[in-house]
Amino acid sequence: MVKHNDFGEFVKNRRIQLGYSLRRFSVANSFCPTHLSKMESGKIKPYQSNSALTDLAVALEIWPGTKLYKEMKVAWEASMRVELPEFFQEVS
Numbered sequence: 001m002v003k004h005n006d007f008g009e010f011v012k013n014r015r016i017q018l019g020y021s022l023r024r025f026s027v028a029n030s031f032c033p034t035h036l037s038k039m040e041s042g043k044i045k046p047y048q049s050n051s052a053l054t055d056l057a058v059a060l061e062i063w064p065g066t067k068l069y070k071e072m073k074v075a076w077e078a079s080m081r082v083e084l085p086e087f088f089q090e091v092s
Contacts, residue, residue, distance in 0.1 A: 005042030007075040012040040014060045014072075029059035046079055 015025050022040070026033035038044040047053060053076055054064060062068045 005079070007046050007072075007079040008040040008042045010072055010075045011036075011046075011056065011060065014062065015040075018061060025059070029055075031056075031059070046076055048080065 015022070018025075020028070022037055023033050025031070026036050035044070039046050047056065053073065057064065057069055057072055060072075062072055
């Protein structure tokens with residue numbers, strides 16, 4: 001099961017795997033370091049457009065159509081879901 005912040009963790013782990021600090025990665029790829037930091041830590045949702053996802057994937061050297069891209073997209077889609085409060089999840 002994909003957790004809400006799996007996308008942020010995925011991005012952070014890949015960025016670190018490539019040897020980038022958050023600031024260096026952000027500057028090199030024209031991302032806002034504050035926004036990226038909050039996204040990686042799960043404080044805010046990730047970029048919501050497919051083109052932004054693709055831009056981030058390319059910056060992380062993840063190419064569309066690859067297994068890694070599919071994993072990234074699954075985590076991204078899961079992070080976009082709105083979770084209902086427990087009260088509304090109960091079925092009588």
